[in-house]
Amino acid sequence: MKFIRPIFLKLLFLICCLSVEGQQVQITNIVGANINADQNRILEIPFVNQVPNIPFVFVWQDESGQQFASQFLTTKDRLIIDLSKHDQWKGNIRMAGISLNNINATIRPIRTMDHFQIFLMNHPLTPGSVNFTGQYDFFQWPFRWFCLALLFVLWMILAVLSGDIFRSLYIAFFISFIIYGSRGAFNRWAIMTDLHSNDYNIDIFTDLDQFLRQARSVIGDQCWTKEQLSGVLNSYCTYTLADLCYKPQWSEIAREAMFIVTTNPGERKIVVNHGPYYLISNSGME
Amino acid sequence: MTILLTAFHIIVDVLIGLGILYFLGNNKPGMLIVTLSLALGFLVEGLFAGILNYLGVSVLISFISFAVVSIGFFSCLFLRSKGQVLPSRPEMRMPTSWIEWISIVVIAEALIWTAFNIYKMPLYFDDALNHWSGRAKAILFDVNWSWVKDSVYFLGDPFGHPEYPLLIPFWRAANACMLSSPNNISDRVDGLLMFLITLITIYYWTLQITKSREAGFVAAAIVSSLPLQTWHATAGYAELHIQAFLLLSMWAVFNNRLVLAGLFTAGMIYSKNEGLIIYMPCVLSYVTLRLLLNRETDFHQKFRGLLKYNVTWIVPTAPWLVFKVWNNVGFTIPSEAGLGYMEGSIQMFFKMLLDAPASNLFWIAVIVILIATLRRIIDHKELRLLVFTGLLMMAMFIFIFTSTGAYVFMENQMTIHRSLLQIAPFFVLICISALLTFRENRQLNPIN
Incomplete structure (x- = not known):
């Protein structure tokens, strides 16, 4: 009987038209069932030469049967999504699926390399790019906090070494800020590369x-x-x-x-x- | 072709600016003189085109007339002054420290990316499509534009808020008037110019206070690394115009160039409404305090200084301000929310300031530096006044975002970060200066 439940659930999922932000989205690609959300938080989609920036939906159903959805954009190659960013990704997940067919996506525990990939992932160009900046996470911490910690650590070290607290703070401010700015610069060039691949059409x-x-x-x-x-x-x-x-x-x-x-x-x-x-x-x- | 015509347009602006500066005394480094001239030319051209357009002259004719006046005026001055109207050649030296090298690389990267983006990427962001370039296009083709209050096309209403000033739309319209249609370069190159003006001004001003070239480069590198800075240099918005004119106004007051300060304040007011509502009162406070605290001048000189500043910002902006009052056009975007503190908004403001990726690291560092250098700031008359003015600007923002209809733009993060961006370079200057200026009870410069 154990194997019947997931199959039944999959069938139920397939015939359901899930309502995502007022739109009817057909979820036909089941990524997993009976998932422990605390242990499995990475959605990996192995795109190969995919057309980037096409919206797709990831949908999941919790133990109580409540459904949640989140929209993402395709990338040219392998995509890693940290599902723990979603408050509703918790407990036991009955079923999860994506609105993209013929792609073997998986949900799995996080690995060390994932942290680096999440950190280096591009933030795409959006109409909001001019109003606010997306957050870069490094080992689940906002990168800006790393840079702030770097500022204080550098300040202390340089102050001890040189005995000049003001010049030390000046150098620490400069270095930490330039490192933070470099991550933004990296993303800016990545956006231009994306645009280049699209012949500079948005x-x-x-x-x-x-x-x-x-x-x-x-x-x-x-x-x-x-x-x-x-x-x-x-x-x-x-x-x-x-x-x-x-x-x-x-x-x-x-x-x-x-x-x-x-x-x-x-x-x-x-x-x-x-x-x-x-x-x-x-x-x-x- | 666009690049050539844009270069010609910039030269025309610089020439008229050089002429004006010659009359006001241009004993400053060459690069800074070109920067000041460009900002002045930008303002004068915008005013010239606006007034002529109101009188029914097309953008093309007004630009040609302006170019003739500018070149003619400069040529006359050049002949009369035997070449003295030209700026001195900038002093070029190889960087001497690793900090300078890194700073130059960071600045160069930001400028190259900005130029490349403007050259390649189409106009994309909302406000640029509407308020700034949208209205510029309406002015240029004169088909969806009217100066008549009752018209649906009044001040380009179908494209953007009539409450927004017209300096940028007129400059962009002039920039595109010799092309068949505006394009991504003609519509956004002014952002790059304002970015350059900001960087050069911050470099020279920091150099002037700290006497350190390295500090100048570091300040400019930090400004160019600010989140959103490069995006705004390419987006086609008005934020960098406000930022550049604000910095120039403050620089001019610091150097006792009150007429120039007034003109740059006019540029600020004619760029975006914040110029009049937020920044003019702050610059005016700075001017007043500097004059009042100067013991070397008598009452008559203080009064004359204040008059100089106020007359030079009021006269250029008067046609626009009178037109607005006459036609009952507001000085801010109409909002249903009245004045009054919004519950929880102060917490939200500080959350945006200290815990958002666009602001956090920078503003926390600023607070740390201000606390660490508090004693120096208190002891240094110039820094004390600069910090006071900076805090006044911040206080104005706190009031605007917590107690007016602008609250909604903080809640949805639409303008809060870009508003704070406008004053960020000024705080960079304060921080670097406070860190590298030795304690001394320096007297204020005498008033011109």
């Missing part, structure tokens, strides 16, 4: 860029408006077409626009379509 703009190029030629001397796009895409669309007559969607004159940029065309007449973006005519229905 993934989320690729479809929108192509769409806007086509839309521009259709709009011509007419006016356009838009229905709200998500996040930075909305700003990017407004900026790219800022040289064409624009009727802001929040104004009364929006209805005077000949064309509407939207991701939700409904029954309206589609003039241009690329990926999820549509340019629709404001004059009639299809």
